[in-house]
Amino acid sequence: MTTKTISVTQTLAQLGVTRPTQASPLFAALRREFDRDAEAAREEAGWKAFRDAWLGRKSGVLAQITENWLKPAPPELKRAVGQALNELRPHVEAVVEARRAAIEAGAEQAAAARERVDLSLPGVERPIGSRHLIRQTFEEIERIFLALGYTVVEGPEIETPYYNFEALNIPEHHPARDTMDTFYLHLPPGITPRLLRTHTSPVQVHAMEAQKPPVRIIVPGKVYRRDNPDATHSFMFHQVEGLAVDTDITFCEFKGTVEYLVTQFFGPTVKTRLRPSYFPFTEPSAEVDASCHVCGGSGCRTCKFSGWIELFGAGMVDPAVYGFVNYDAKRLSGFAFGLGVDRFAMLKYGINDIQLFFQNDVRFLRQFP
Numbered sequence: 001m002t003t004k005t006i007s008v009t010q011t012l013a014q015l016g017v018t019r020p021t022q023a024s025p026l027f028a029a030l031r032r033e034f035d036r037d038a039e040a041a042r043e044e045a046g047w048k049a050f051r052d053a054w055l056g057r058k059s060g061v062l063a064q065i066t067e068n069w070l071k072p073a074p075p076e077l078k079r080a081v082g083q084a085l086n087e088l089r090p091h092v093e094a095v096v097e098a099r100r101a102a103i104e105a106g107a108e109q110a111a112a113a114r115e116r117v118d119l120s121l122p123g124v125e126r127p128i129g130s131r132h133l134i135r136q137t138f139e140e141i142e143r144i145f146l147a148l149g150y151t152v153v154e155g156p157e158i159e160t161p162y163y164n165f166e167a168l169n170i171p172e173h174h175p176a177r178d179t180m181d182t183f184y185l186h187l188p189p190g191i192t193p194r195l196l197r198t199h200t201s202p203v204q205v206h207a208m209e210a211q212k213p214p215v216r217i218i219v220p221g222k223v224y225r226r227d228n229p230d231a232t233h234s235f236m237f238h239q240v241e242g243l244a245v246d247t248d249i250t251f252c253e254f255k256g257t258v259e260y261l262v263t264q265f266f267g268p269t270v271k272t273r274l275r276p277s278y279f280p281f282t283e284p285s286a287e288v289d290a291s292c293h294v295c296g297g298s299g300c301r302t303c304k305f306s307g308w309i310e311l312f313g314a315g316m317v318d319p320a321v322y323g324f325v326n327y328d329a330k331r332l333s334g335f336a337f338g339l340g341v342d343r344f345a346m347l348k349y350g351i352n353d354i355q356l357f358f359q360n361d362v363r364f365l366r367q368f369p
């Protein structure tokens, strides 16, 4: 892009310019050459080459003119050449700058055209999350009991041994404490020990302390036990505790409530049966079994070919528990239950590993939108 017809690497003498009057046409020709170059510089890369060709500090045309024409010029030529160069320079600089501005404006316009929002295009669909299956199961159980007039109550996950054990009729050295291997918090000596609750039952005690009967509550929440993780165990899992206390609650109402829960959750054809059991805070106590919702009771892998599935423990509230909360055990009766939410979800949806709930693998979670 440097000048093609006029050599600026030669001296004026070599170009045959000897008289001041010859300088003017020479510079006029140079200027036409420059204007043609400017016209050709249409995009950024071309403009840079154009600028360097004319204004480059060493090899640019103007620098070469100073070096090769002006400096060695004889005195009689120097003035005319210097003047012509002084007229050419501002023109070159102004045009180079003008081309830059024009190219930049063009680029901006093109970018604006590219970025213009086309409202007729379909939107970008972003995947959204969904509620975790455990959360869905909590909500389903809550819905069942809200329809029966129960209230949902929550309580602390960090408890004192009093609320987790003693007030539930599990004194120190009671063997039932061994079955709930407990996480204790490291605290300085002299401070009341604290633990991660092993069941949601302590909230029963809080609730009865806070309100007079009648009480009809369910307590959803996390519980913690020192179990080694495997397909059916986790050191953290989920429970829903239920408690009903009033002046005339019978075993019949207890049984009816349990059957209602099971048929609402697993399906209308599922039957329940109660087996005698033992819990320190209920008397009598029962294990609630349901007829297998998979095989209908004829036997399959889910029910280990027994036709029945063990669901949860329950019972009539042991009168000793009322003593801890200043309830009148002679006047009141009630029932309580504690069910495993993870187990309920696993049974209903055929999930064979509790760890799947905690691994947050979207391939698993997506199956329960």
Ligand SMILES: [Zn+2]
Pocket (backbone or CB within 6 Å): 292, 293, 294, 295, 296, 297, 298, 299, 300, 301, 302, 303, 304, 305, 307, 308
């Ligand atoms: Zn079965």
